Amino acid sequence: MKTSAYVLLFIFWISTFYASTIMAFAEFISLWYMPAGVSIAGFLIFGKRAFFPIFLAVFFVSFRFIEQFEQGFDPAHLASALLFALAHTVPYGLGGLAARHWLSYFIQKGLPQRIIGLLVIYAISALMAAICGLLVWEFTTENYDHILEEGWFAWWLGDLVGVMVIAPLMCLILPKLSHTRLTWLDEFYAHDRRLSSNLKPFLLKLSIAVATVIGILILDSYITHRGVAYFVFFVSIPQLWIVLTERTSYATNSLVCITVVMAFGVGVFNVSDQAITYQFALYITAAMSYLAISIPALMQRNHQLAELSMLDLLTNLPTKWLFKTLVTQVVKSSRPNQNHCIAMYNLDHFKKLNDDYGQAIGDEVLRQSAQILKNELRDSEILCRCEQDTFVVFIPNTDIDEASKRANELRHKLPVLHIDDLILPIRGSFGVAQVQFGETIDQTVERATRALQQAKLEGRNKVVAIS
Numbered sequence: 001m002k003t004s005a006y007v008l009l010f011i012f013w014i015s016t017f018y019a020s021t022i023m024a025f026a027e028f029i030s031l032w033y034m035p036a037g038v039s040i041a042g043f044l045i046f047g048k049r050a051f052f053p054i055f056l057a058v059f060f061v062s063f064r065f066i067e068q069f070e071q072g073f074d075p076a077h078l079a080s081a082l083l084f085a086l087a088h089t090v091p092y093g094l095g096g097l098a099a100r101h102w103l104s105y106f107i108q109k110g111l112p113q114r115i116i117g118l119l120v121i122y123a124i125s126a127l128m129a130a131i132c133g134l135l136v137w138e139f140t141t142e143n144y145d146h147i148l149e150e151g152w153f154a155w156w157l158g159d160l161v162g163v164m165v166i167a168p169l170m171c172l173i174l175p176k177l178s179h180t181r182l183t184w185l186d187e188f189y190a191h192d193r194r195l196s197s198n199l200k201p202f203l204l205k206l207s208i209a210v211a212t213v214i215g216i217l218i219l220d221s222y223i224t225h226r227g228v229a230y231f232v233f234f235v236s237i238p239q240l241w242i243v244l245t246e247r248t249s250y251a252t253n254s255l256v257c258i259t260v261v262m263a264f265g266v267g268v269f270n271v272s273d274q275a276i277t278y279q280f281a282l283y284i285t286a287a288m289s290y291l292a293i294s295i296p297a298l299m300q301r302n303h304q305l306a307e308l309s310m311l312d313l314l315t316n317l318p319t320k321w322l323f324k325t326l327v328t329q330v331v332k333s334s335r336p337n338q339n340h341c342i343a344m345y346n347l348d349h350f351k352k353l354n355d356d357y358g359q360a361i362g363d364e365v366l367r368q369s370a371q372i373l374k375n376e377l378r379d380s381e382i383l384c385r386c387e388q389d390t391f392v393v394f395i396p397n398t399d400i401d402e403a404s405k406r407a408n409e410l411r412h413k414l415p416v417l418h419i420d421d422l423i424l425p426i427r428g429s430f431g432v433a434q435v436q437f438g439e440t441i442d443q444t445v446e447r448a449t450r451a452l453q454q455a456k457l458e459g460r461n462k463v464v465a466i467s
């Protein structure tokens, strides 16, 4: 960790602390405690080296330097500042390190599992920080006896919102500014690379979210019914809309915007008696955003898998699955008197070729011969690799006789390949079958396979047709 990263962490901690105090609607009471997010993200990104700048920052704000200077040095005050620094840094340190371990060690696990683990770690560390902070407060301050029972829930929720909202923002900013690359963090923002950086639709959705918050705050300040504040949970809808359709980095920023507006609004519109409801709404919105981040990632993975199931990796030809889908569409949309055929071919003595010259030469033969036959096809014909060295061609608008002639033409197009110093004449046996009315493509393929077997039995390098 470079010195600049230490300084950065310290500055972020101090500035978010003062930003939190601006947004407090009463002394020490705010919807969120932003520095908690900086602390946990600091440990998450930099590991245990983050201890020093964070400890120093908490000590800096807890130890009232000017008071000490004016009234004389008080060792009890120094001890309490040190205890506060420990009460904050240790729980968030352990939480940040646990999250770092969880995310990097379980990189093979799916994103949803890792996110759920993260949410649990965040909740436990914020609870520990709340309990430790209040215990230190109770221990170091006179006339505060029941502060733990009374204050733990609000402190916990405030810290938790700070963690949930600020940690992702820090995970965006800190690695960039400190030139730290964390591969296990990249996956969270993988969605960003595929989406455009067009700000307009994002700003529109963000405006809807912000307008929802302000509208509810205004209503809440005018209507004294307690239930009005619950409507603020609706803000999770535009926020989810952003998460699912916009860059993850935009969703991170929108969460911060919504929280800032809500935190200021509770003070401005004087609805602090409902603070817990607003805090809860922020926590739920943030937690839903975290979980929803994995949906675009899963969609992307599904897309990749679909592509893999459609194209054969070696020959780049359609797979049997895609072939069946395309051919079924053509057959279904045909007139009843339209004939279609399929020609299945298998390379002759391919096993020997593999054994004599090796698998790599065998692969090259499959690739090149498939490419050559593909170039010979008419636009309406479809070639696919069925399995191993077996291929199928769909020959539309032809009856069995024409298809046999066409298969024979293709058989003659099988090349003599020149690979490295080898000269390899490629031969193949063909089986042709006509698509019968009402049968599935699998049934036609089955009959073509039988014809192909017949061609092999009859000495190979020939075409056999089955009606």
Ligand SMILES: Nc1nc2c(ncn2[C@@H]2O[C@H](COP(=O)(O)OP(=O)(O)OP(=O)(O)O)[C@@H](O)[C@H]2O)c(=O)[nH]1
Pocket: 314, 346, 347, 348, 349, 350, 351, 352, 354, 358, 359, 360, 361, 362, 363, 366, 387, 388, 389, 456, 460
């Ligand atoms: N190089 C290579 N070989 C493959 C691939 N897939 C299957 N094979 C091999 O292809 C061979 C297929 O042999 P067959 O078609 O059963 O037998 P053959 O030697 O061609 O004999 P006939 O078909 O009776 O003429 C097997 O040895 C497989 O191991 C592949 O992707 N690349």
